[in-house]
Amino acid sequence: MARDGARRSKRKRERKIDLQMPVKQPRRPFAPVEILTPEQVEDIHQASLKVLRDTGIHFMGRKARDFLARCEGVSVDQEAEIVRFQPETVARAMASVPGQFRLHARNPARDLEFGVGRIAFANVVTPPYVEDSERGHRVGSMADMEELIRLIHTIDAVGMFYGYPVEPQDLDPLTRHLHAYRAHAVLSDKLWRGYTLGDDRICDAIEMARIARGVDEETNKSQPSLLGNVTTNSPLRIDEPMGDGLMIMGAAKQPVSITCFGMAGAISPISLAGSLVQQNAEILAAAVLSQLANPGAPLIYGSFASSVHMRSGALPFGNPEFVRLTIAAGQLARRYGMPYKSAGATCAKAVDAQAAYETQMAMWAGIVSGADIMVHAAGFMESALTVNYEKLMVDTEMIQMLAASLKPIDCSTPSLAVDTIHQVGPGGHFFAHPQTLEHYETAFYEPFLSDWDNRQNWLDGGATTAHERATPLWKELLESYRQPKLEPAIREELDAYVARRAQEILASQAA
């Protein structure tokens, strides 16, 4: 290939970050795998129903208990705050969970679909610390969060913000959510998630997402803009803000992922089946509350279950128990016709082989389990305590590679290439064949961070590790950031909303 050299030097003038591929929501070309037999799925389902009927769930919020006390087939012990559900009630409530829905971003190109066989990837959620090779490990601030929103905005592989990419710890906790949501709404046109931290705050999230889209409340109900998340408090507890959040989000027709953060051996049974039974009971309880209060409210079945390292108390991720629980939970989600959320995760502290293999174990588990969204999939380090810029680049490459691996194989007659094979014949080569020359620029995945060079070139280039190569990449991406257009009127409305609500909150505290 005489033109090889010319091609390569042209390529070298291009920015590495231009090699990003548009990922968004690749379609899974195969059926999800199954680690449970259909009979085992049913056994877990039935065992969960027993837990809901006989043991019950501690609903800590008065509003949820009072509502449930009025529902048929639900018995509420107000003193013990325990709610028990009859199996028929669970079945009736679960029948109204929608199997699919679309989440509407302020830029429609950023919309995401759930329950349609596609998978989206989202960032690590709310770590308290942030780290990069240049500035070290530090407590997260608003400036860090804004920079991370800008950075993640530029990364095609991250489909939405599933929570603050770092906790802005320098902001007053009372009004933090207002400034954080405003930053998401203004600095990016990707979807973002609201936290269910009490009635007023979740209403703020719903309202700000609606304002950013510039739609009225009715449109916002039929075309939801905000994803919420409710995490159960294992074992068998649903906190007041979580129960309230489910009802408020449901009334506004905004989707909620119900996540059980199980830890087998600690806050769920040491047996994986038992952990699945408890997780399923908790998710069903939250889903039943949601559906009884607002039939048809969109929900996601969320798994973030692992085992505790019994010798040390450590909480590993991407370990074999995490993988098995992720695959099994996907089967349970499908049992109820619910979209499914998995997570990429690691407990590594260094951006090294362990960080990559643990994260990728979790990622593959999510892919083969049929997840609709994989959260914690970008920047995650140290069991979600830290977001790391270099790891964000490693994860970007891994997500891109996974997404590209899901592409179907074109088997049209020209692609089967019987004529090409005949023309080249035994002992020939395909470099110069017209079919190769026509397709060589786009046929294959182009690496983003990986070094595919030979040893001598790699040595001449400084014998870098992936961790070292990642630093200039995120700097390039940050430089490439352009703030997405937002109508001035919308921005003013957002700013006014934040100012008014901040004043209200601070005034009510002072009173």
Add this chain to the structure above:
Amino acid sequence: MARDGARRSKRKRERKIDLQMPVKQPRRPFAPVEILTPEQVEDIHQASLKVLRDTGIHFMGRKARDFLARCEGVSVDQEAEIVRFQPETVARAMASVPGQFRLHARNPARDLEFGVGRIAFANVVTPPYVEDSERGHRVGSMADMEELIRLIHTIDAVGMFYGYPVEPQDLDPLTRHLHAYRAHAVLSDKLWRGYTLGDDRICDAIEMARIARGVDEETNKSQPSLLGNVTTNSPLRIDEPMGDGLMIMGAAKQPVSITCFGMAGAISPISLAGSLVQQNAEILAAAVLSQLANPGAPLIYGSFASSVHMRSGALPFGNPEFVRLTIAAGQLARRYGMPYKSAGATCAKAVDAQAAYETQMAMWAGIVSGADIMVHAAGFMESALTVNYEKLMVDTEMIQMLAASLKPIDCSTPSLAVDTIHQVGPGGHFFAHPQTLEHYETAFYEPFLSDWDNRQNWLDGGATTAHERATPLWKELLESYRQPKLEPAIREELDAYVARRAQEILASQAA
């Protein structure tokens, strides 16, 4: 847990290497995934038949051509050395390929089964270089190979030696195979592979594997001891030693994996479908030769196909094209009822995140594609140019994690734990529950190389990377090596065989 501290300090006295898990051949609990529709599998099959009928295969060996010229439905152009196959002949020959077989090690506990839904893992094959953190990167020698055989012998996760773990370049190439096979047979009781490097050498391999097991020729035929491999020379060529090896191994009823080392865009079409068509035609041609010569000879369908990086000529591994080709080739293997071989691989030069994510992409592809054996899965660096000791430790952890991830989930009544969940109740914990105390030592995967500790402990321990932690691990493993027992008479017979054959070979060269 008051006893936690005591348990932990007891644990610390144990050797890390005792945390190895017995891997051998985990059973895949789910059906393989499919990236091709059944119609696409058939399209590729039919296209391959056209290639075999119209274009043909260049069989470079006279013996294979002469044999095939006598077969019905095969036409041989002796001048051009091209062999063409009628579709009916292919179908007839492929009907006799056995769907499963057992490979017998000199220690029956090391036997491996193929075609039964289990997967075994094997080492990187014949890299010219060897590397570790203490001695650096260097040309492989016999001393290196012997040390690597000892090391890999101690690693449960590696089920067999699929070729020399490093090329012993200081040995005379004429007699190298004798000394290398003797080292495998004496230093380990695991299975090893013979190279199809000409008639005499493959006969040496068969004979030495038979002697090491202490069985006669008839027993060795009914209970094969040696795996061979034939790699086609793409496009559409089968070298003389490969064709001869197929016939000799088949006559001795020893299994052979037929591997196509495809490189889309270079030695196979740039379209993945075209690459699969060509690969399939080559593997079918070799399989048909084997079956026509020795119906029922055990075979393995082997994929090691990737794409060439068109901009640089680099050959990536674990990239998305590799993953898609691996999954698709597994479907083709099943189309013919053949056991399937995939490969773990990377082009990384550093034992870093890239080495881990590329290798794990390839490993997961092998797992979900239904592979019976995954070769190149331990120690592989730099596109098989180097075996790296630290990478061997990373791969051991990854194989162990994958194997543990395949364990089915026990859903017996005690494991469903409805009573346990009821006893602990909302807001409780499971640490002290009798079910936890009964199972905590064995319930979960125990890491081998990974650091699951918190940041402060990790910092206090030197803030190590996986690469750094790997060095003391392989040293511990090497220290733990004990040479497996071998009858003195067998050892003498092996030594005598090597001495006699070395003399014959050198004498014939001198003549």
